[in-house]
Amino acid sequence: MPDRKGATDKQRYEALSDFRYQLRRFLRFSEDAARAEGITALQYQLLLHTQGFSGRAWATIGELADCLQAQPHGVVALVTRCEEAGLVERHASATDRRQVEVHLLAAGRQKLARLAALHAEQLTTLDEAVRIAASIRG
Template sequence: MNGMATKKRAEPEPLSKQDFEALAEFRFSIRRYLRFSEEIVRGHGLTPQHYQLMLALKGFPGREWATMRELADRLQLRHHSVVELVNRAQKQGFVVRAPDPTDARAVRVELTEDGQSILGRLSALHREELRRMGAALTPPAWGRTPGDGAATAP
């Protein structure tokens, strides 16, 4: 032991066979969607990472730009990896860097018109695939039973 007090976590409730099947099916659906995304994006000459970068920019809450730090968080990447990703996207004409007028240490990353255009086309295809997949991407209900704290229909 390292001398620090450790908290014991309550053991999670075991999964039933039905729970395993639901989890496996949900994971399969996620993977099918991601595979679709990878193929459609590559078919348009982009890497999946560039699509994710552009989507993170366009979908950033409340504005259409983000800092490197914010992108690193949104993409779950290290700062230096985001810098390299942005460098490559900038060389392809999808994004530009702009100084942040409120923080001299920060750089804003914004989509170009070309980036907006290709992102719009690809995202529309992704939306159609999500519509087609429908309930397959709904998380499992985990075999809830009345009285377990879950909301039940009247």
């Protein structure tokens, strides 16, 4: 039965299916692109999220854990691997000594720039799927 906007259950399912398909394609692309750069998808996400906070070019372990939807101890291990790869470095916070800031190094900035450019091209397809799925909510 159509809703107020005229969408049937079948149309909603088709839109949601296409959205999930496009989302998985995007994630697979991201995994493959990161691997081609010699890092994991999680390492790419960590690099990206260190730059994702307005007004600063670093993130705390807690913030990264939230962005990655991971436990802080797992993020500490991920930061350690990125540090060993020469992508990031840790700094004690100047304002709160209990917090650790994660900063990108030059190699991390270069990998992030290359990967972000590749991802931007892929977002167009995903954006279209999101708009269609959102337009026929039920």
